[in-house]
Amino acid sequence: METEIPAMLAARQLIRPERFTFHSARMRMKHVTKDELAAMDAQSDRCALELSDARVDVLGYACLVAIMSMGHGYHRESQKRLAAVTAENGAPAPVVTSAGALVEALGIMKAKRIAVVAPYMKPLTRMVIDYMEAEGVEVVSHAALEISDNLKVAAHDPANLPGIVAGLDTTGVDAIVLSACVQMPSLASVSKVEALTGKPVVTAAIATTYQMLKALELEPVVPGAGALLSGAY
Structure with a gap:
């Protein structure tokens, strides 16, 4: 933030x-x-x-x-x-x-099927997925980076994100949530991921x-x- x-x-x-x-x-x-x-x-x-x-x-x-x-x-x-x-x-x-902003943004973008990158441990990532799916969005694929230390979340290099997204199945998704966390930096890689995937990219901060x-x-x-x-x- x-x-x-x-x-x-x-x-x-x-x-x-x-x-x-x-x-x-x-x-x-x-x-x-x-x-x-x-x-x-x-x-x-x-x-x-x-x-x-x-x-x-x-x-x-x-x-x-x-x-x-x-x-x-x-x-x-x-x-x-x-x-x-x-x-x-x-x-x-x-x-x-x-949280509300991301849910609303996906609605504005008419994104019903998404891929998600999150820094959280797997159980918390599952809570995030369940929350979004309860709002009518299908999470087709996701990556949980399993970083529990909040300062390490902030120190994660956004240059890693294009490679992480490349490892996800983004076929048929309407949008990519590049960071489901305002703490994890992602802004520097948004344009690159949009160019590489041809998909609109959004983050919690955006x-x-x-x-x-x-x-x-x-x-x-x-x-x-x-x-x-x-x-x-």
């Missing part, structure tokens, strides 16, 4: 007049396990309250798997609750979750940026950020 989303908003500033400031409040989590994710999610109300003190215009909840591990459809509950926190603080603002721009009532266009932010949608 704190690297690729600001990078995309900075790229947008090169082609559009709007300017952005970025504010963050952190929920603690060191290892990507179900217990730590639940403990992290419990801190989200505090973060929403802190950020609303800054009178921000939109809030983005970064961790996709934290939401998806809490049960099907939880992104709707989380977004509603956190928006209420901002309203109670006298600074109402829309809330975008990366989807979150799209929904944040829509919430701000701004044109969701960012150069070099894949099909969703190309202006086609």
Whole structure:
């Protein structure tokens, strides 16, 4: 969240007049396990309250798997609750979750069959797949990189992603989710994977940026950020 989303908003500033400031409040989590994710999610109300003190215009909840591990459809509950926190603080603002943003992005792209790359351990990856399939998307193929240390997720080299995708069966998929995690870097490889596969590519960070721009009532266009932010949608 704190690297690729600001990078995309900075790229947008090169082609559009709007300017952005970025504010963050952190929920603690060191290892990507179900217990730590639940403990992290419990801190989200505090973060929403802190950020609303800054009178921000939109809030983005970064961790996709934290939401998806809490049960099907939880992104709707989380977004509603956190928006209420901002309203109670006298600074109402829309809330975008990366989980909800990815689900909505796939709907906007009319992607019913997808391939997914995720950094998570296999059981958590299965939760992510089940969550998306409960939203009407079929995960045809996937790669679980099985990185549990959150800092190592952030340190994963995006240059590895084209090779990982090459190992997946992408025949007949409508889109590729190159990173089902805002923590795992992927932006640098999005255009390459689109060129190599001929498929539209989206990531959790790209989807979150799209929904944040829509919430701000701004044109969701960012150069070099894949099909969703190309202006086609």
